[in-house]
Amino acid sequence: MRLAFLLLLGGGLVVWSELRRPRDLRLDVDLTEALPGEVVEVDVTVSRDAQPLLRLEQRYGSGGAPATVHAIVRARPGPAEVDAMLIDAGGNARRTRATVKLSKDAAALVKLR
Numbered sequence: 001m002r003l004a005f006l007l008l009l010g011g012g013l014v015v016w017s018e019l020r021r022p023r024d025l026r027l028d029v030d031l032t033e034a035l036p037g038e039v040v041e042v043d044v045t046v047s048r049d050a051q052p053l054l055r056l057e058q059r060y061g062s063g064g065a066p067a068t069v070h071a072i073v074r075a076r077p078g079p080a081e082v083d084a085m086l087i088d089a090g091g092n093a094r095r096t097r098a099t100v101k102l103s104k105d106a107a108a109l110v111k112l113r
Contacts, residue, residue: 022074026107027071037064041087048080082110
C-alpha cells in the first residue's frame with residue numbers, strides 16, 4: 001500500500017513539474033499593415049503578472065522592418081501581455097497593447113495596425 005502511494009505521489013509530482021516547466025515559445029509580430037520601409041524600429045515587451053518575460057528592441061535601416069518579426073519567449077504556456085512600440089522613419093511612435101496565449105503548439109500572433 002505504501003509503495004503504491006509513493007509511486008502515485010512521485011508520478012503526480014513528475015507530471016506537475018512537467019506542466020510548469022518553462023519552454024521556448026514562439027511569438028510573431030505581424031507588421032503587414034505597415035507600408036514597406038515605414039517601420040524602422042520595433043520595441044516589444046512581453047510580460048505576465050507584471051513580470052517581464054522578454055524585451056526585444058530591433059532597429060532596421062532605411063529598408064524598414066520585415067513583414068513579421070519573430071521572437072522566442074522562455075516561459076510557461078498561458079496568457080501574456082504584449083506591449084509593442086513601432087517607430088517610423090519620421091520618429092513618430094505608435095504603441096499597441098495586446099493579450100496573447102503562448103502555446104508550445106503554435107506561434108502566438110500579434111497583429112499591429
